[in-house]
Amino acid sequence: MSNAELIGQDPGWIIALKGLIIFAACVFLTIMSVWGERKIVARMQQRIGPNRVGKFGLLQALVDGVKLALKEDLIPKAADRIVFVLAPVISTTTCFMAFAVIPLTGEVNFFGHKTAMQLTDLSVGVLYVLAIASVGVYGIVLAGWSSGSTYPLLGGLRSSAQVISYEVAMGLSLVAVFIYSGSMSTSEIVEAQQQWWYAVILFPSFIIYAISMVGETNRAPFDLAEAEGELVGGFHTEYSSLKFALFFLSEYVNIIAVSALATTLFLGGYHALPGLGFTEQWLGGWFTLAWFFIKVLMFFFIFVWLRGTLPRLRYDQFMKFGWKVLIPFSLAWIMVVSTLRVMSQQQAPKVLIIAFIFSIVLIYLSVTTLVDREKAKVIKAAKVTDSAEPDFPVPAIPNSRSEQLNG
Amino acid sequence: MADELIPRSDEFGLAKANEANAPITNQEPASFSKQLLGFWVTFRTMFKKVNTVQYPEVKEETAPRFHGRHQLNRHPDGLEKCIGCELCAWACPADAIYVEGADNKEGEQFSPGERYGKVYQINYLRCIFCGLCIEACPTRALTMTNEYELADNTREKLIFEKDDLLGPLRAGMVPPPHPMYPNTDDGNYYRGEVTTSHPSQGIAKHD
Numbered sequence: 186m187s188n189a190e191l192i193g194q195d196p197g198w199i200i201a202l203k204g205l206i207i208f209a210a211c212v213f214l215t216i217m218s219v220w221g222e223r224k225i226v227a228r229m230q231q232r233i234g235p236n237r238v239g240k241f242g243l244l245q246a247l248v249d250g251v252k253l254a255l256k257e258d259l260i261p262k263a264a265d266r267i268v269f270v271l272a273p274v275i276s277t278t279t280c281f282m283a284f285a286v287i288p289l290t291g292e293v294n295f296f297g298h299k300t301a302m303q304l305t306d307l308s309v310g311v312l313y314v315l316a317i318a319s320v321g322v323y324g325i326v327l328a329g330w331s332s333g334s335t336y337p338l339l340g341g342l343r344s345s346a347q348v349i350s351y352e353v354a355m356g357l358s359l360v361a362v363f364i365y366s367g368s369m370s371t372s373e374i375v376e377a378q379q380q381w382w383y384a385v386i387l388f389p390s391f392i393i394y395a396i397s398m399v400g401e402t403n404r405a406p407f408d409l410a411e412a413e414g415e416l417v418g419g420f421h422t423e424y425s426s427l428k429f430a431l432f433f434l435s436e437y438v439n440i441i442a443v444s445a446l447a448t449t450l451f452l453g454g455y456h457a458l459p460g461l462g463f464t465e466q467w468l469g470g471w472f473t474l475a476w477f478f479i480k481v482l483m484f485f486f487i488f489v490w491l492r493g494t495l496p497r498l499r500y501d502q503f504m505k506f507g508w509k510v511l512i513p514f515s516l517a518w519i520m521v522v523s524t525l526r527v528m529s530q531q532q533a534p535k536v537l538i539i540a541f542i543f544s545i546v547l548i549y550l551s552v553t554t555l556v557d558r559e560k561a562k563v564i565k566a567a568k569v570t571d572s573a574e575p576d577f578p579v580p581a582i583p584n585s586r587s588e589q590l591n592g
Numbered sequence: 593m594a595d596e597l598i599p600r601s602d603e604f605g606l607a608k609a610n611e612a613n614a615p616i617t618n619q620e621p622a623s624f625s626k627q628l629l630g631f632w633v634t635f636r637t638m639f640k641k642v643n644t645v646q647y648p649e650v651k652e653e654t655a656p657r658f659h660g661r662h663q664l665n666r667h668p669d670g671l672e673k674c675i676g677c678e679l680c681a682w683a684c685p686a687d688a689i690y691v692e693g694a695d696n697k698e699g700e701q702f703s704p705g706e707r708y709g710k711v712y713q714i715n716y717l718r719c720i721f722c723g724l725c726i727e728a729c730p731t732r733a734l735t736m737t738n739e740y741e742l743a744d745n746t747r748e749k750l751i752f753e754k755d756d757l758l759g760p761l762r763a764g765m766v767p768p769p770h771p772m773y774p775n776t777d778d779g780n781y782y783r784g785e786v787t788t789s790h791p792s793q794g795i796a797k798h799d
Contacts, residue, residue, distance in 0.1 A: 227636040494634045 188301045188372035195300055203304050215437040220244040222489045228494035258426035263333030273431035276324025280435045282317045283442040286310035288372045290455050293470040310371040322348045326421050339417025343409050350507040351400030357515035358393035361522045362450050375454035384451040389518045391451045398443040406495035407535035413520050444484035452480045539591050654738045659721040661739040664757045667781055669789035670765035672702050673733030676709035683728035688718035702768045704779035712754040714744050767793040
């Protein structure tokens with residue numbers, strides 16, 4: 186039975202319970218990931234990281250949350266009060282909603298019912314996630330706008346521009362997955378990866394998604410919206426206490442959400458690593474949950490690794506990269522993928538497929554050589570104009586050495 | 593005139609400096625594989641020994657000549673070395689030291705010679721620990737200890753008085769005020785000829 190059919194038979198109380206569990210798991214994972222990030226980044230900088238509260242500092246994020254909640258809640262005089270309060274709420278709710286369509290396990294026994302750990306299975310599940318992510322941008326934009334202050338406004342503008350541009354690349358990278366799996370439902374995409382992960386077959390798509398998901402979540406090295414040196418705190422500069430905590434929470438839930446989506450679409454979701462398929466039956470199928478979270482946490486580690494390694498990009502370079510590299514590249518890649526897909530579906534002869542791939546490589550090589558030649562020309566031209574001696578007559582500089590020698 | 597500014601020789605290594613200051617010709621970013629090396633650096637660092645010192649629990653020794661809290665020293669018989677000359681206060685660039693000298697009187701002798709420091713204050717909110725006061729001190733009365741934990745919660749507590757700064761009484765020392773060692777003058781003290789207290793000066797501290 187497919188996940189969609191399994192979930193369709195759920196009674197109301199199971200749906201409610203699942204929603205609660207997913208929410209609790211997200212909050213718990215967020216708290217632990219804040220701790221994990223601080224620990225890992227600390228190690229990368231040869232520090233220990235939090236180690237005061239609880240064993241290994243495990244309770245640090247929890248205590249930070251309590252501290253935030255107890256702080257004075259300030260609303261600036263110039264702020265638009267209603268929108269100011271609404272913005273963090275939008276941000277937080279939307280990032281949780283993305284989890285509704287992520288399949289966490291295969292078929293399991295849930296309090297005597299046969300079901301799958303997935304709240305709902307929409308036939309356009311992935312589009313739903315993209316839509317929700319877009320609504321999440323409103324939280325940031327409105328927070329920046331309603332603060333009635335310059336830095337938040339600039340930060341909000343930046344991050345909305347960033348999220349919108351990278352969402353285009355992200356959406357395009359998913360097209361190849363839709364073409365290959367023939368579905369937009371998350372559980373069906375997972376099932377379609379039984380043999381080969383899409384991270385392998387559609388490697389370029391995977392790379393584009395991985396890059397754009399970092400841009401999408403406003404994380405380092407793309408954390409221009411929160412560039413401390415330029416914009417103080419960015420869109421949340423004017424926020425304090427619980428409202429700030431909500432933004433903080435939503436940032437981390439967002440990271441987990443895009444990682445979960447990446448796991449689902451490219452790394453075979455809750456399925457075991459190749460060769461370890463027998464583990465999927467352990468604990469009555471519940472062991473698949475472990476596989477899912479192992480993959481998600483691996484993505485999370487990469488997020489932290491990026492933050493620990495790379496400096497922040499300059500804004501124009503960042504935009505240039507998104508619009509002039511990622512998007513055209515994804516478009517070209519989609520064309521190649523769809524042509525190949527149609528060819529294999531129409532049972533085209535192998536020679537034709539090989540010829541097609543060969544011609545693509547040829548086109549790519551000729552384009553790059555042409556571009557390189559143009560670049561070399563530009564550099565050469567620049568060198569000519571850079572010469573120290575101007576080619577028009579100039580009067581000698583008074584008291585200069587050459588004048589004294591001549592006169 | 594102007595050409596005097598043009599270097600005529602390379603004796604100061606100006607050619608080298610010019611070379612270093614030359615504009616960067618290669619503006620291209622490093623190759624992709626070179627950029628990836630950064631990831632290896634951070635990954636490798638995760639398994640290195642951490643540098644953190646668990647400070648309040650573990651305290652590392654300072655360098656032997658670390659500039660910490662000041663101390664007002666004593667002569668071996670317990671008399672104070674400070675003569676209230678205020679040279680430390682004059683030397684202080686941060687104006688952190690306040691000294692009031694007074695005359696030593698018969699039966700109320702605090703230091704050898706005529707004068708002693710009656711009031712001695714160091715404001716540790718101003719002190720920059722440069723050590724110029726120590727260099728200025730003519731009797732080596734003022735030195736610095738290695739103590740660095742000087743935080744407190746009020747401004748008043750961080751103005752250290754003479755009592756806070758005076759060094760401890762060691763074995764053989766008599767707490768001042770008391771007369772000088774019999775048949776000596778301040779010169780004997782400065783030349784280091786007084787090595788312990790005399791019974792006539794008072795009851796010495798035993799260890």
